[in-house]
Amino acid sequence: xxxxxxxxxxxxxxxxCSAALFYLxxxxxxxxxxxxxxxxxxxxxxxxxxGRVIAVAAFVAYLLGLANVALYYTRDLTLPLPLVAGVxxxxxxxxxxxxxxxxxxxxRGRPLLAVVTTASAWAGAExxxxxxxxxxxxxxxxxxxxDLLPVLQVASATGAWGVSFLVMxxxxxxxxxxxxxxxxxxxxxxxxAASVTVLLALGYGAVRLHEPAGTPTVRVAAVAAxxxxxxxxEAGTSAGRKLLDSDVAAMRVLPDRTRIVVFPEKDFVxxxxxxxxxxxxxxxxxxxxxxxxxxxxELRTQGKLSNVALVVPPDGSAPVVYHKRYLAPGVExxxxxxxxxxxxxxxxxxxxxxxxxxxxxxxxGRDNARAGARMMAVPALDFDVDAWSQSRVxxxxxxxxxxxxxRASRQGxxxxxxxxxxxxxxxxxxxxxxxxxxxxxxxxxxxTTLYTRWGDWFGLVCLILTALGIAALARPRATGSAVSxxxxxxxxxxxxxxx
Numbered sequence: 001x002x003x004x005x006x007x008x009x010x011x012x013x014x015x016x017c018s019a020a021l022f023y024l025x026x027x028x029x030x031x032x033x034x035x036x037x038x039x040x041x042x043x044x045x046x047x048x049x050x051g052r053v054i055a056v057a058a059f060v061a062y063l064l065g066l067a068n069v070a071l072y073y074t075r076d077l078t079l080p081l082p083l084v085a086g087v088x089x090x091x092x093x094x095x096x097x098x099x100x101x102x103x104x105x106x107x108r109g110r111p112l113l114a115v116v117t118t119a120s121a122w123a124g125a126e127x128x129x130x131x132x133x134x135x136x137x138x139x140x141x142x143x144x145x146x147d148l149l150p151v152l153q154v155a156s157a158t159g160a161w162g163v164s165f166l167v168m169x170x171x172x173x174x175x176x177x178x179x180x181x182x183x184x185x186x187x188x189x190x191x192x193a194a195s196v197t198v199l200l201a202l203g204y205g206a207v208r209l210h211e212p213a214g215t216p217t218v219r220v221a222a223v224a225a226x227x228x229x230x231x232x233x234e235a236g237t238s239a240g241r242k243l244l245d246s247d248v249a250a251m252r253v254l255p256d257r258t259r260i261v262v263f264p265e266k267d268f269v270x271x272x273x274x275x276x277x278x279x280x281x282x283x284x285x286x287x288x289x290x291x292x293x294x295x296x297x298e299l300r301t302q303g304k305l306s307n308v309a310l311v312v313p314p315d316g317s318a319p320v321v322y323h324k325r326y327l328a329p330g331v332e333x334x335x336x337x338x339x340x341x342x343x344x345x346x347x348x349x350x351x352x353x354x355x356x357x358x359x360x361x362x363x364x365g366r367d368n369a370r371a372g373a374r375m376m377a378v379p380a381l382d383f384d385v386d387a388w389s390q391s392r393v394x395x396x397x398x399x400x401x402x403x404x405x406x407r408a409s410r411q412g413x414x415x416x417x418x419x420x421x422x423x424x425x426x427x428x429x430x431x432x433x434x435x436x437x438x439x440x441x442x443x444x445x446x447x448t449t450l451y452t453r454w455g456d457w458f459g460l461v462c463l464i465l466t467a468l469g470i471a472a473l474a475r476p477r478a479t480g481s482a483v484s485x486x487x488x489x490x491x492x493x494x495x496x497x498x499x
Contacts, residue, residue: 010045011045011049011053011057013041014041014042014044014045014057014061015041015042015045015057015060015061016061016064017041018038018039018040018041018042018057018058018061018062018065019060019061019062019063019064019065020065021034021035021037021038021040021041021065022038022061022062022064022065022066022068023064023065023067023068024068025037025038025144026038026065026068026141026144027068027069027389028068028069028072028385028386028388028389029388029389030143030144030389032144032145032146032147032148033148035141035144035145035167036167036170036171037171038065038171039095039099039168039171039172040171040174040175041061042054042057042058042061042099043099043102043118043171043172043174043175044174044175044178045057046058046099046102046103046106046175047103047106047107047179047180048180051100051103051104054099054100054103055096055099055100058092058095058096058098058099058100059092059093059095059096060092061095062091062092062095062096063088063089063092066088066091066092070084070088072383072385072386073087076383076385076386077328077329077330077331077383078330078331079329079330080330083330087135091139094121094122094125095122097121098118098121098122098125098168099118101114101117101118101121101469101470101473102114102115102117102118102172102175102176104473105117105469105472105473106176106179106182108472108473108475109182109183109186110472111176111177111179111182111186111187111189111190112176112186112189112190112193113468113469113472114172114176114469115169115172115173115176115190115193115194116169116465116469117465117466117468117469117470117472118168118169118172119164119165119166119168119169119172119462120165120461120462120463120465120466120469121462121466121469122141122164122165122168123161123162123164123165123168123458123459123462124161124459124462124463124465124466126139126140126141126160126161126164126459127159127161127456127459127460127462127463128459128463130160130361130362131363131456131459134326134329135329135360136326136357136360136361136362136393137160137360137361137362137393137396138360138389138393140160140161140163140164141163141164141167141168142155142160142161142163142164142167142396143160143389143392143393143396144167145163145167146392146395146396146421149205149209149420149421149422150202150205150206150209151163151166151201151202151205152205152396152399152420152421153204153205153208153209153399153420153421154166154201154204154205155396155399155400155451156208156399156400156401156402156449156450156451157204157449157450157451157458158450158451158457158458159362159400159451159455159456159458159459160362160396160400161456161458161459161462162201162458165458165462166197166198166201169194169197170194170198173190173191173193173194176190177190177191177194208420209420211418211420211443212445215443215444215445216349216443216444217441217442217443217444218259218260218347218349218351218375218441218442218444219255219257219258219259219439219440219441219442220258220259220260220261220262220375220377220404220406220416220439220440220441220442221254221255221258221260221261221262221291221406221437221438221439222261222262222263222406222407222408222414222415222416222437222438223247223250223251223261223262223263223408223414223435223436223437224263224264224408224409224410224414224429224430224435224436225243225246225247225250225434225435225436226246226430226433226434226435227239227243227410228242228243232266232267232268232269232298233268233269234268234269234270234274235268235269235270235274235275235277235278235297236270236273236274236277240268240269240274240278243267243268244268244278244281246434246435247263247267247282247295248281248282248284248285249435250435250437251282251285251286251289251291251293252285252288252289254289254291254437254439255439258289258291258439259290259291259292259314259347260291260292260294260344260347260351260375260377260406261291261292261293261294262294262377262378262379262406262407262408263293263294263295263296263379263408264296264379264380264381264408264409264410264429265296265307265309265355265356265379265380265381265409265410266296266297266298266307266379266381266410267295267296267297267379267410268295268296268297268298269297269298269300270297270298270299270300271299271300271301272301272302275297275299275301278295278297278310279310279312279319282295282310282312282319283312283316283317283319284316286312286313286314286315286316287314287315287316289314290314291314292311292312292313292314292344292345292346292347292351293310293311293312294309294310294311294312294344294353294377294379295309295310295312295379296308296309296355296379296380296381297309297310304336305334305335305336306323306324306335306336306338307323307324307327307332307335307355308321308322308323308324308338308355309321309322309324309342309353309355309377309379311342311344311345311353311377313345313346314346314347315346317345320342320343320344320345320353321342322338322341322342322353322354322355323336323337323338323339323340324337324338324354324355324356324357324358325337325338325339325340325341325354325358325361325364326357326358326360326361326364327357328356328357341353341364341367341368341371343371343373344377349374349375349444350371350372350373350374350375351373351374351375351376351377352368352371352373352375352376352377353376353377353378354368354376354377354378355378355379355380356378356379356380356381356382356390356394356409358378359376359378359393359394359397359405359407360393360394362397362400362456364397365397365398365400365401365403366400366401366451366452366455368401368403369401369402369403369448369449369452370448370452373401373403374402374403374404374444374445374446375403375404375405375406375442375444376397376398376403376404376405376406377406378394378405378406378407378408379408379409380394380407380408380409380410380412381409381410381411381412382409382410382411382412382413383411384411384412384430386412387409387411387412387413387428388413390409390412391407391409391412391413391415391426394407395407395415395417395421395423396421398417398418398419398421399419399420399421400449400451400452401448401449401451401452402419402445402447402448402449402452403419403444403445404416404417404418404419404442404443404444405417406442408429409429410429411429411430412428412429413426413427413428413429414426414427414428414429414436414437414438416438416439416440416442417442418442418443419443419445424440424442425438425439425440426438
């Protein structure tokens with residue numbers, strides 16, 4: 001009885017420990033180094049209990065960890081509860097299946113394949129989610145590593161999927177090396193392969209973080225003026241004119257040689273009547289300062305509702321109008337999506353435009369980089385609680401493709417980042433001052449990254465490796481395999497039930 005109680009206690013402790021680590025290591029403000037530990041308790045448990053027990057433990061651990069974003073999805077994003085429940089069940093199910101695959105290959109005496117399959121299955125699932133679902137790459141574990149720059153550089157070769165491969169693969173390797181009844185040679189081979197992989201990744205990151213001397217720079221700014229009355233104003237109203245006066249005044253006092261200034265998403269509501277006056281005021285300021293203005297506008301024209309960025313050239317000529325291509329699920333269902341990329345006119349270097357949720361799509365960043373973009377100008381609108389996570393999701397595109405990002409977010413942060421993901425300047429947009437401004441000289445490096453050239457090659461490799469792991473699971477376990485008998489959570493000893 002005491003033995004049975006101790007086993008159940010061990011099972012609950014491992015499950016709750018993983019849940020707590022997922023809660024702290026993922027979500028809106030994760031602690032990056034805890035993310036590497038989050039799968040470990042459940043993975044350590046996997047070869048020591050039955051398949052049914054570990055399946056429940058893994059599912060529950062990940063599901064409890066998702067409590068860190070439950071209110072964000074339902075209250076802030078106003079997503080329907082059935083949709084949120086479905087997303088939570090699906091992602092928890094993915095982790096459950098990944099852990100089952102890990103256990104199944106371990107009990108067949110294949111620790112190295114177990115580690116590779118675990119890492120590739122998780123990264124492959126992230127790739128499929130980002131490609132097939134409307135949420136983009138917001139789910140990826142790569143975002144949790146945004147402050148660990150040597151690790152994050154891997155994304156420039158593999159996309160976000162390579163970072164997630166490492167984050168899931170390292171704890172899997174630790175769990176495999178200490179799994180019971182494995183031959184010493186296989187433990188050593190697994191540990192050595194994992195160590196070499198991590199060292200190569202960190203070495204690649206260190207090399208990439210060494211910025212070559214002489215990289216040209218562009219002086220940029222992000223500006224957010226306080227909203228009169230706290231609400232998004234109509235451009236033709238007194239509140240709209242007051243905000244417009246603040247924005248134009250901020251442009252006129254920017255440091256010399258500032259070439260681009262970005263304002264938040266949907267800063268104004270405009271229609272056919274008020275749009276010409278709004279455009280004229282920004283054009284006058286752009287011509288007087290020689291600065292491109294990128295202004296977020298909710299545009300109601302010709303019976304259509306669009307989320308656009310007005311890109312006013314430095315000579316004050318007619319603006320380029322960029323239409324947001326990927327609308328926020330559950331929030332922008334009334335808006336009409338755009339389909340074309342846009343570039344800032346009048347500059348020596350190619351600067352592309354995107355709006356907030358656009359940057360959650362790896363394909364959009366890659367598409368702009370292939371067209372020559374060396375910087376992205378991004379009006380954005382956050383929900384306060386997601387200020388950190390959304391800024392990191394979006395400048396991850398810069399790391400993947402080797403461009404700097406200028407992001408101005410209402411209810412978030414004004415963030416200027418370079419092509420390696422270094423935060424050059426960052427400040428809350430809702431500070432105590434009437435107008436918040438950040439400026440910096442951002443690099444515009446030449447050349448493209450491996451990810452820009454090769455696309456999602458690593459995501460496809462992960463799917464292939466996952467298929468090979470599943471094929472190995474389909475084979476019967478040979479007699480005398482590495483883990484032939486072990487105690488279950490119920491205290492009995494029996495032959496494990498496969499994968």
